[in-house]
Each structure stands twice: as C-alpha cells, then as structure tokens.
Amino acid sequence: MNDDPTAASDEQDADHKIGEHNIQWLGLDIHNPVFAVSAVLVILFVISTLLFLDEAAGAFTNMRVWITSSFDWFFLIAANIFVLFCLGIAVSRLGKIRLGGPDAKARYGYPGWLAMLFAAGVGIGLMFFGVLEPVTHTLNPPIGVDPADTDTARAVGMSAAITHWGLQAWAIYAVVGLSLAFFCFNKGLPLTLRSAFYPLIGKRVWGPFGHIIDVTAVLATLFGLAVSLGYGAEQIAGGLNYLFDVPSSNSTKIILIVVIIGIALVSVSAGLDKGVKRLSELNMIMATLLFLFVLIAGPTVVIFATMGNAVVDYLYYLPDLSNWIGREDTEFLHGWTTFYWAWWISWSPFVGMFIARVSYGRTVREFITWVLIIPTIIGILWMSTFGGTALHQLFADGYLGVANSVPELALFKMLEQLPFAGIVSTISVFLIAIFFVTSADSGSLVMDIITAGGKMDAPVQQRVFWCLLAGLVAAALMLGGGMASLQALTISVGLPFGVVLLLMCVGLVKGMLEE
Numbered sequence: 054m055n056d057d058p059t060a061a062s063d064e065q066d067a068d069h070k071i072g073e074h075n076i077q078w079l080g081l082d083i084h085n086p087v088f089a090v091s092a093v094l095v096i097l098f099v100i101s102t103l104l105f106l107d108e109a110a111g112a113f114t115n116m117r118v119w120i121t122s123s124f125d126w127f128f129l130i131a132a133n134i135f136v137l138f139c140l141g142i143a144v145s146r147l148g149k150i151r152l153g154g155p156d157a158k159a160r161y162g163y164p165g166w167l168a169m170l171f172a173a174g175v176g177i178g179l180m181f182f183g184v185l186e187p188v189t190h191t192l193n194p195p196i197g198v199d200p201a202d203t204d205t206a207r208a209v210g211m212s213a214a215i216t217h218w219g220l221q222a223w224a225i226y227a228v229v230g231l232s233l234a235f236f237c238f239n240k241g242l243p244l245t246l247r248s249a250f251y252p253l254i255g256k257r258v259w260g261p262f263g264h265i266i267d268v269t270a271v272l273a274t275l276f277g278l279a280v281s282l283g284y285g286a287e288q289i290a291g292g293l294n295y296l297f298d299v300p301s302s303n304s305t306k307i308i309l310i311v312v313i314i315g316i317a318l319v320s321v322s323a324g325l326d327k328g329v330k331r332l333s334e335l336n337m338i339m340a341t342l343l344f345l346f347v348l349i350a351g352p353t354v355v356i357f358a359t360m361g362n363a364v365v366d367y368l369y370y371l372p373d374l375s376n377w378i379g380r381e382d383t384e385f386l387h388g389w390t391t392f393y394w395a396w397w398i399s400w401s402p403f404v405g406m407f408i409a410r411v412s413y414g415r416t417v418r419e420f421i422t423w424v425l426i427i428p429t430i431i432g433i434l435w436m437s438t439f440g441g442t443a444l445h446q447l448f449a450d451g452y453l454g455v456a457n458s459v460p461e462l463a464l465f466k467m468l469e470q471l472p473f474a475g476i477v478s479t480i481s482v483f484l485i486a487i488f489f490v491t492s493a494d495s496g497s498l499v500m501d502i503i504t505a506g507g508k509m510d511a512p513v514q515q516r517v518f519w520c521l522l523a524g525l526v527a528a529a530l531m532l533g534g535g536m537a538s539l540q541a542l543t544i545s546v547g548l549p550f551g552v553v554l555l556l557m558c559v560g561l562v563k564g565m566l567e568e
Contacts (some may be wrong), residue, residue: 066147076141087264088515091271095522099529106532113541120395120544121387129377130396131551138558139421142231147565148418153238159414163423165330168337169411169495170428171486176336176488177285179218180436180481186214187440188447188455195385196373207444211363212370213385214440217393218432219367220425227398227424228554229405232561234412234420239568242505246270246402246553252563253556266553267503270402273550274503275519275526276495276542277399282527285489286310291461292482296475301461307528312526313486317493321516332491335337339484342479349440350471352449359441363433392540395520395547397553406499410509417565443467493520536545 102109142148151157161169192211194200198209232249242248247263254262286306294301320332348356380386412420446452446467453464465478497520504519505511530542 061487063316079413080261087271087506090264091268091275091500091504092518092522094265094268094272094498095275095526098298099525102529103532104143116389117392117541117544120548121259121391122383124548125386125391126377127548127551128391128398129375131398131555132221132225132394133375133557134448134558135228136220136425139227139231139425141226142562142565143418143421147155147568148416148421150235150239150417150565150568152234152415152420153413154415157238157414158286161330161411164337164369165334166411167423167427168333169330170408170424171333171337171340176340177281177288177485177492179289180220180464180485180488181284181461183435183439183464184443184455184467186217186437188443188463189213190385190389192212192456193385195382195389196370197381203448207448208362209370210367211359211436211440211444212366214436215363215367215429215433216371216374218390218436220371221394222397223425223428225394225401225554226404227410227421228557228561229401230408230412230424231420232557233406234409235417235561236564237409237507238413241565244406244509245503245507246406248507249557249560250559252567253393269546269550271500271503273399273401273546274403274496274500275523276546277396277403278351278492278523279527279530280396280540280543281400281492282310282313282489282523284392285313285485285492286527286531288461288464289482289485289489292465292478292485295462295465296478296482303531306531310524310528310531313489314493314520316486317490317497317520317524318517320490320494321520324407324450325384332487332494336484336487336491339480339487343481343484346477347442347468347471348438350473351438352445355445355449356377356438356441359444360434360437363437363441367433392544395544396540398547398551399543401550401554402503403496403499406502407495410498410502422499439464439467442471446470493523496520 081287094259152556159166180273186212189210190213191203191206194199194206194209195213198205200206229246229249231243233246236242236248236251237244240248240251242251245267246269247258247266250258250263250266253551256267257263283306286309289309290299290301290305293299293305299305374390377386408424412424443455443463443466446454447456450470452470454469455463458466464481468478468481471477499520501511501516502509505515
C-alpha cells in the first residue's frame with residue numbers, strides 16, 4: 054500500500070463513494086446503478102434479438118462491415134501502441150514496482166498463475182484456430198503474397214496466425230490487467246475499471262463517468278465472452294457430429310451452452326481457488342498432453358523446424374502485418390486482424406481484471422514478462438505444432454481434409470491422420486468443454502466484481518446471475534445470426550473501449566510515477 058497521506062485520503066474517499074452506491078437486497082450486494090443498468094440493457098438486448106431474429110442478423114452484419122472498413126486504422130494503431138507501451142514499462146525503472154507493495158508475496162505459483170491466464174484468455178481460441186488459421190492463411194496469404202510461392206506463403210500464413218495470438222493480443226490484456234492490479238493493490242482503490250482513471254479526473258470517477266466506464270466494461274465482457282462461448286459451442290457440436298454423428302444444429306449448440314453453463318455454475322459456487330484454479334490447472338495438464346501427443350505422433354522433425362522458422366518469420370513479417378497503409382488484402386485485414394483486435398479489446402475488461410485478481414505480489418516487469426512474452430512464445434509453439442502438422446499433411450502427403458473442412462472441424466481433421474484419432478479427438482472435445490467452463494466461470498467472476506463496485510467477496514448469487522446471463526446472451530446471438538452476430542457485437546463494443554484503453558495507459562504512467 055502507498056503510505057502517502059493524500060493517497061490514504063483518496064482510498065477512504067473511494068470506499069465511501071463506492072459504499073454510497075451499494076445496496077444489499079435479498080442477499081445480493083449491488084453497486085447501483087452499474088448492476089441495474091447493465092442487467093437491464095443486456096436483458097432488453099436479448100429480448101429484442103429473439104423477437105426480431107431476421108432484422109437482428111442483417112443489422113449485425115451491416116454494423117460489422119461498417120466498423121471494420123471505417124476504423125481498421127484505429128484498431129491497428131491502438132494495438133501497436135499497447136505493445137510498445139508494455140515493453141517500455143517493462144524495461145524502465147517502473148518495472149521494479151511490486152503489485153501490492155515492496156513486501157507483497159505472490160498468492161499463486163507460476164504454474165497455477167499461467168494456467169489461469171490461459172483458461173480465462175485464449176484456451177478456446179487456440180483450440181479452434183490453432184489448426185484453422187495457419188492453413189487458411191497459407192492457402193490465402195495476406196500482404197500480397199502469391200499462393201503459388203508455397204515457401205513464402207507458409208511463412209506468411211504461419212506469421213499471420215501467430216500475430217493474431219501474439220504480442221498485440223496479450224498487450225491489450227496486459228494494459229488492463231496491470232492498470233487494475235496497480236490501482237487496486239498499490240493505491241487501495243476498488244478493483245473496477247473506473248479506478249484506472251483516478252489520476253486523470255480524480256473523484257469524478259465515482260460519479261456518472263465512472264458508471265459509464267463500468268457499464269461499458271460489463272457489456273464488453275459479456276459480449277466478448279459470448280463470442281468465445283459461441284466458438285466453443287460450434288467446435289464441440291462439430292466434434293460430436295464428426296465423432297458420434299450428433300446433428301450439428303443450432304439446437305445442439307444451444308443445448309451445449311445450457312449444459313456447460315450448468316457445469317460452470319457449480320464451479321462458480323466453489324469460488325476462485327476451488328473452482329477456476331483447479332479447472333484451469335486440469336486444462337493446462339490436458340492441453341500440454343495433447344500438445345506433446347501431436348508433437349510426438351506428428352512429423353516431429355518438421356515441427357521443430359517450423360518452430361524455429363516461425364519465430365524468425367513472425368518478427369520479420371510483424372511490421373507488415375501490423376500496418377494498415379496501402380493494404381490491398383482488405384478481406385484479410387477487415388475479416389481477421391481488425392476483428393481480432395476488437396475481440397481482444399472487448400475481452401480486455403474480463404481477462405485483464407481476472408489477470409489482475411490473480412497477480413498480487415508480482416513485479417511490473419515480471420507481470421509483463423508472464424502476461425505478454427511467455428504467452429506469445431506458447432502461442433508460437435502451439436501454432437507451429439498443430440498448424441505445422443496440418444500444413445505438412447497438406448503439402449507433403451496431399452491430404453486435403455483440413456483445407457476442405459468447415460472451420461469447427463479443422464482440429465479433428467488434422468488429428469484424423471494421427472494414431473488413436475478417435476480417442477484423442479474425444480479427449481479434445483472434453484478439453485474444449487472445460488475451457489468453455491473456465492471462461493464462463495472467470496467471466497462471471499469479473500462481471501460480479503464490477504457490478505459489486507470492485508468488491509472481491511461479493512455474494513455467490515451474483516456470480517450465478519451473470520453466468521446464467523452470459524449463457525442466455527450466447528444462445529440468443531447464436532439464434533440471431535450465428536457467429537456473424539457474435540462477431541459484430543464484439544466489434545461494436547470494442548470500438549469505444551479501445552479509446553478507454555488508450556486513456557488507461559496515460560493514467561497508469563501518471564499513477565506509477567507517483568509511486
């Protein structure tokens with residue numbers, strides 16, 4: 054904690070102001086009006102979507118096209134700024150600051166900490182896109198590369214896939230996570246988004262401006278989580294259809310959402326240490342075993358070569374893939390990169406707050422290393438192994454299963470060519486389901502904290518409410534236009550929140566310089 058008397062006064066003021074807005078009712082601890090406004094907006098949105106399915110699908114599609122074509126420059130500039138900002142903080146003297154004060158001790162060891170980062174952040178995404186993206190971008194390479202030049206196309210395709218899951222993605226999470234952790238653990242402010250703006254506007258964060266920030270954060274978390282749940286439901290449904298001939302219909306996907314949200318409710322009720330942490334560690338163990346299986350059963354020598362080349366190619370092509378000027382590959386730029394940056398930004402309140410929640414006791418330099426650098430390296434290894442295996446099957450063996458499959462079956466089509474395909478694919482479906490559960494669980498925890506005014510011990514009933522609402526939104530959007538609806542909502546929320554993140558960078562530096 055900061056010993057400065059002024060800071061202490063600010064902390065007391067924060068507690069007072071937050072307390073003014075909290076209402077205890079039926080065992081709940083509601084931060085009015087954030088809880089009420091967020092819940093009402095989401096419920097109205099779900100009802101209107103279900104009542105006007107056809108109109109909703111068209112509106113969502115048009116909204117996505119307009120935002121990605123008009124604001125691609127904003128998303129790419131912002132993502133690049135976040136990377137430079139995080140690296141600059143890490144190498145500066147500010148990197149020595151410890152979250153929680155000089156004597157703070159980390160609450161979680163490295164394995165558990167890293168497991169929770171991935172369970173909340175990118176687990177479902179890597180399972181869905183780890184095979185799909187390297188193959189897709191190799192066959193249709195960006196930045197003007199000729200697909201007939203297979204060597205260059207493979208290098209660019211793998212680099213494009215890694216870019217979407219690399220430095221920019223995790224820098225977005227790191228900005229939010231570091232800001233929240235610093236202002237909560239070092240300045241004694243509530244663990245909520247508005248606290249990051251205290252250095253910029255002072256006590257006004259406890260008024261209407263702060264309410265708007267927190268409501269926006271709840272909506273961003275909810276819709277971003279809905280995208281992840283949608284991808285998870287699609288891949289699980291595809292896997293069940295592939296393995297057991299279960300119809301891969303919207304009805305199946307909604308039933309899956311209902312079942313897995315039900316499982317998530319059990320984990321939510323168990324709390325952070327008994328619920329999310331244990332499931333996250335189980336996820337990491339299973340994901341590591343799957344990774345090792347593909348590495349050993351697949352073209353091992355080729356995979357290791359791919360890993361080495363991927364590091365070099367990623368750094369080489371990163372400037373071109375991060376640039377928006379003069380790009381002719383607008384379909385790739387708008388359909389993939391712009392969408393991804395909006396998706397990461399919309400997820401940043403959720404993942405960033407969860408990362409902050411579990412990062413007490415880490416130095417800023419340690420935080421950035423483990424939240425930015427280590428996950429990028431793991432992403433390179435994962436894409437090189439799964440995507441590299443699929444590309445070897447395509448070019449060396451002439452196997453077209455992945456190239457000709459629907460997106461949700463890409464992983465299973467790659468595994469089809471390896472030993473024990475049925476068993477491993479079944480285990481993969483289970484792994485995706487557990488990632489699904491941990492995402493819903495940790496997302497509910499974050500929305501609960503925000504709507505309780507930053508309290509980390511709010512009643513479990515509130516987490517249950519937000520978990521149920523997340524499943525309802527995912528199901529409603531799945532009916533109202535499928536993944537196109539989910540993606541459009543993510544981008545629409547990500548656009549204004551990108552501005553919020555840029556302001557958070559300013560506030561974080563100002564606050565750290567006072568430390």
